[in-house]
Amino acid sequence: MGDGSGLLWIGRVLILLQLVIGILGWGKEGHYAVCKIAEGYLTEDALAAVKELLPDSAGGDLAAVCPWPDEIRFHYRWSSALHYIDTPDFKCNYQYCRDCHDSAGHKDRCVTGAIFNYTNQLTSAYQNSNSEFKYNLTEALMFLAHFIGDVHQPLHVGFTGDLGGNTITVRWYRRKTNLHHVWDDMIIDSALKTFYGSDLANMIRAIQNNMTVFFSFYVVYLIVNMKRTYTIEMFITF
Numbered sequence: 001m002g003d004g005s006g007l008l009w010i011g012r013v014l015i016l017l018q019l020v021i022g023i024l025g026w027g028k029e030g031h032y033a034v035c036k037i038a039e040g041y042l043t044e045d046a047l048a049a050v051k052e053l054l055p056d057s058a059g060g061d062l063a064a065v066c067p068w069p070d071e072i073r074f075h076y077r078w079s080s081a082l083h084y085i086d087t088p089d090f091k092c093n094y095q096y097c098r099d100c101h102d103s104a105g106h107k108d109r110c111v112t113g114a115i116f117n118y119t120n121q122l123t124s125a126y127q128n129s130n131s132e133f134k135y136n137l138t139e140a141l142m143f144l145a146h147f148i149g150d151v152h153q154p155l156h157v158g159f160t161g162d163l164g165g166n167t168i169t170v171r172w173y174r175r176k177t178n179l180h181h182v183w184d185d186m187i188i189d190s191a192l193k194t195f196y197g198s199d200l201a202n203m204i205r206a207i208q209n210n211m212t213v214f215f216s217f218y219v220v221y222l223i224v225n226m227k228r229t230y231t232i233e234m235f236i237t238f
């Protein structure tokens with residue numbers, strides 16, 4: 001794994017998770033589904049590397065542990081700030097130096113800082129086998145898979161003034177709730193009940209079928225754009 005193939009599988013996991021999260025949300029079901037779908041696209045090598053790091057409780061299934069960082073965020077209090085990044089109100093741009101900190105002002109404690117950190121831990125472990133002892137790579141993988149999902153939930157990248165939509169009261173059908181919760185859970189819950197008979201496996205299958213069409217368009221899009229703007233070296237690297 002020290003020959004670059006480790007880096008390759010980590011890159012593939014990240015790309016697949018990023019493609020998948022555009023579709024789903026980010027409560028327990030959302031995180032499970034994001035990882036479940038991404039797992040289906042892993043190569044044999046990538047899947048083996050992932051399974052090697054998973055805890056026994058996962059039963060060899062990455063998706064089973066993707067909601068884990070939400071379950072321990074109050075136990076690992078330092079990890080709470082790693083699930084999101086907020087910008088100053090009505091600043092519709094993101095600046096890492098300005099925005100990536102926790103409420104006490106500690107730098108790098110935000111979701112993009114966490115993604116950077118855990119990606120580095122995993123890649124450095126595969127570049128240098130000694131570093132495996134320095135980091136808990138199992139936790140690094142579980143955090144990374146979860147945070148890639150979180151960062152694509154629009155209200156995990158919101159405004160500080162309304163705490164990412166948490167202080168905006170809304171109604172979802174008859175229930176009074178807040179906007180953040182609607183995005184995290186309620187859209188998915190409603191879709192599950194309305195269209196998939198409350199069966200998450202059904203919903204995942206439907207998305208997987210649509211993904212085939214999505215990937216076809218995506219590949220065509222990449223090829224067209226590469227021909228216009230990219231060099232042949234970049235094409236080969238891809």
Ligand SMILES: [Zn+2]
Pocket residue numbers: 069070083146150
């Ligand atoms: Zn989270």
